[in-house]
Amino acid sequence: MSKTIKEIREDLDSKKYSSEELTKDYLKRIKNEDGEIHAFLDVFEKEALLEAKDADERIKKGEVSILTGIPCAIKDNILIKGKKCTAGSKMLENYIASYDASVVLKLKKQGVVFLGKTNMDEFAMGSSTENSYFGVTKNPYDLKRVPGGSSGGSAAALAAEMCAFSLGSDTGGSIRQPASFCDVVGLKPTYGSVSRSGLIAYASSLDQIGPFGNCVADVKTVFDAIKGKDSLDSTSLNIEGENNLKNIRIGIPKEYFEEGLDSEVKETVLNAIEQYRERGAEIVEISLPHSKYALACYYIIATAEASANLSRFDGIRYGFKELGETLNDIYVNTRTNGFGEEVKKRIMLGTYTLSSGYYDAYYKQALKARSLIKKDFEEAFEKVDAIMGPVSPILPFKIGEKTEDPLSMYLADIYTTPINLAGLPAISIPLELSKEGLPQGLHIITSHFSEEKLFKIASLIQWKKI
Ligand code: GLN
Numbered sequence: 001m002s003k004t005i006k007e008i009r010e011d012l013d014s015k016k017y018s019s020e021e022l023t024k025d026y027l028k029r030i031k032n033e034d035g036e037i038h039a040f041l042d043v044f045e046k047e048a049l050l051e052a053k054d055a056d057e058r059i060k061k062g063e064v065s066i067l068t069g070i071p072c073a074i075k076d077n078i079l080i081k082g083k084k085c086t087a088g089s090k091m092l093e094n095y096i097a098s099y100d101a102s103v104v105l106k107l108k109k110q111g112v113v114f115l116g117k118t119n120m121d122e123f124a125m126g127s128s129t130e131n132s133y134f135g136v137t138k139n140p141y142d143l144k145r146v147p148g149g150s151s152g153g154s155a156a157a158l159a160a161e162m163c164a165f166s167l168g169s170d171t172g173g174s175i176r177q178p179a180s181f182c183d184v185v186g187l188k189p190t191y192g193s194v195s196r197s198g199l200i201a202y203a204s205s206l207d208q209i210g211p212f213g214n215c216v217a218d219v220k221t222v223f224d225a226i227k228g229k230d231s232l233d234s235t236s237l238n239i240e241g242e243n244n245l246k247n248i249r250i251g252i253p254k255e256y257f258e259e260g261l262d263s264e265v266k267e268t269v270l271n272a273i274e275q276y277r278e279r280g281a282e283i284v285e286i287s288l289p290h291s292k293y294a295l296a297c298y299y300i301i302a303t304a305e306a307s308a309n310l311s312r313f314d315g316i317r318y319g320f321k322e323l324g325e326t327l328n329d330i331y332v333n334t335r336t337n338g339f340g341e342e343v344k345k346r347i348m349l350g351t352y353t354l355s356s357g358y359y360d361a362y363y364k365q366a367l368k369a370r371s372l373i374k375k376d377f378e379e380a381f382e383k384v385d386a387i388m389g390p391v392s393p394i395l396p397f398k399i400g401e402k403t404e405d406p407l408s409m410y411l412a413d414i415y416t417t418p419i420n421l422a423g424l425p426a427i428s429i430p431l432e433l434s435k436e437g438l439p440q441g442l443h444i445i446t447s448h449f450s451e452e453k454l455f456k457i458a459s460l461i462q463w464k465k466i
Contacts, residue, residue, distance in 0.1 A: 002214055003164070004213075004217065004218055005066070005067070005070055005164060005213070005218045006221075008070055008164055012059055012069050013064065018056045019059070019068075019069030019070075020056055026162060026164075027043070029160075029162050030043055030162045033160050034160075036143060038119060039147075039162060040115075040117065040153065040162070041088075041134055042083065042084055043115060044083070044115060048071065048113050048115050052071070055068050055113060056069065058111050065109075065110040066221055068110055070164050071163055071164050072113065072164060072165050072166055073114075073115050073157045073162065074114060074166065075117070075118050075120055075153065075167055075168045075169055076118060077124055077169060077202075078101045078103065078104060078199055080097055080104050083117065084096055084097075085200065086133070086134070087122065087123050088121055088122040088123065088131070088132040088150075089122045089123055089319075089340065090337075090339075092200075092313075093319065094319065100198060101198020102233065103198070103199075110225055115162070118151070118166060119137045119152060119153030120132060120150045120151055120174075122342065122343050124150040124151075124200075124202040125306070127149045127409050128148065128149045128399075128403075128412075129146060129150065129153060130400075131149070131150075131340060136399055137152045139156065140182065141182065144399060147159075147182050148177045148179075148396065150168075150174040150178075151170070151175055152182075154212050155178035155182040155186065156182055158182070164214075165213045165214075165218055167210070167222075168186065168210060169202075169208065170208055171202050171206045171207045171420060172298050172302060172416060172420050173416025173417060175188050175212065176427070177391055177416055179391070179430075179441060180391035180439060180440060181392065181396040181441075182439060183430045183433070184213065184430065185213050185215060185219045185429050185430065185458075186441075187425070187426075187454075188208055188425065189209075189210050190208075190425040190448050190449045190451065191205075191208055191235070191423035191424075192235050192236055192237045192423070193228075193237065193425070194236070195226075195233040196209065196233050197230055197233045198232075202305070203302040204305055205305060208420075210223070216427070216455055216462070219427070220451075223451060237449075241450035243451075244453070247281075248280070248281040249282045249384040249386075250283050250284070250384060250457075252283060253285075253287065253288045253389060254285055255288050256288075256291070256389035257390075261390060261393045264395070264434050265392070265395060265434075265440050268431045268434070269390045272388075272442045272461065276388070279460060284383065284384060286380050286383065287376075288373075288376040288380060288387075289376060293369040293373065294418035295411070295417055297370055297421060298418075298420070298421060300353050300362050300366035301363075303346040303349040304353050304354050306343075306347065307351045307354065310343070313334075313339070314331050314334060315330045315335070319338070353366075373418050373422055374422040377418075377424060377445075377447075381447040385446065387445040387446075390441075391442070392413075392441070393412070393414055395434055395436070396438050415443055416443070419445055423448060424446070424447065424448060425445070426444065426445040426454075427444050427458050428442070428443055429442050429462075444458050
């Protein structure tokens, strides 16, 4: 059933099956598979079938957009009006969204079918989906392993064929790393190319919504449907970057192949790059000298922004509330018992680096490092069309393996965080499975707003048979 959007479109338009039948198939699969995998936090059985019937009407009348009648799953930090939106947190366990995220509205206009909301690390903080208040999601390729995170539910739902595409969010790797762990394609768009209105904010200068798909073309289709300037997000833009592709030059950053990279992942990634060479691409070694500061810089900036963004969860305005004698007691009780450990740790870290005594030493330094990281990429893109490397330094790890060692968990994002700091677009595409049968991904990065070029380069090589 792992069909591409294009194939489903043709089948729906030629009446091979209806959207209602297709939706029923996906719902059945969710029923059969998701007890074990736990990709979904909420499944919209009734509404999905109604949306499918509406889509079938549209198809009958010929009022069809590319995504009409196609069933999808949405990460649970993206608002769908009238539906719970938990962000994987006890804090929002019973929170009902009062409006649609702009991306959801765009998909609704196309007549997309919404199957449900997917599991995630609490407030998108994590790399394994183990930080969800609602329990871990399992990797469909090996149920003892994590699906990656924080958008682990969206990646696993697609990999287990429980939807045709899904949406996630990526602040430091949360689309690309789970895509790589679950053998699907995942895109982190250029910062500003997709509206963040209706996304529960983690770190606003880094967050982007993006699609997971079974192939590069599917990810392009969904990206085209959700992108563009939106008056509700003043950082969103309509810009066309440099999308011409003549003779492809690919840069290989030497810093991305150093110590810490699993030898099997390294070999697979280098093999993939070799295939680009065989197809006529010129491969050049480049250097991104400031990438060694990226992870530290990310954890200062992301936690600083998170500490501000999460201050709204105070027991008064949203969700979970725990009473106390004074207003301050209400804040303290609510936040102590509503947030999980990782989230509290990050709020404290962020508050600390923004405090008057430490602002210059940490936050300001991190902003300077961020500029240098961005400049490294700008200089690299004067010489090359794309940069390639691994998405994750390691293969999907076992559930529980890294929960006691947060630093080794943070290292899972060593190659993905610099891209968010620089605001660039990047994609993870599946490579061949490891000897043990575990997924791994190739990371391709291009310059700002050059997603078209990214898709062209990514589709030159397609390993996965769909
Ligand atoms: N794993 C990283 C973190 O924990 C990135 C998460 C994300 O992209 N949302 O912050």
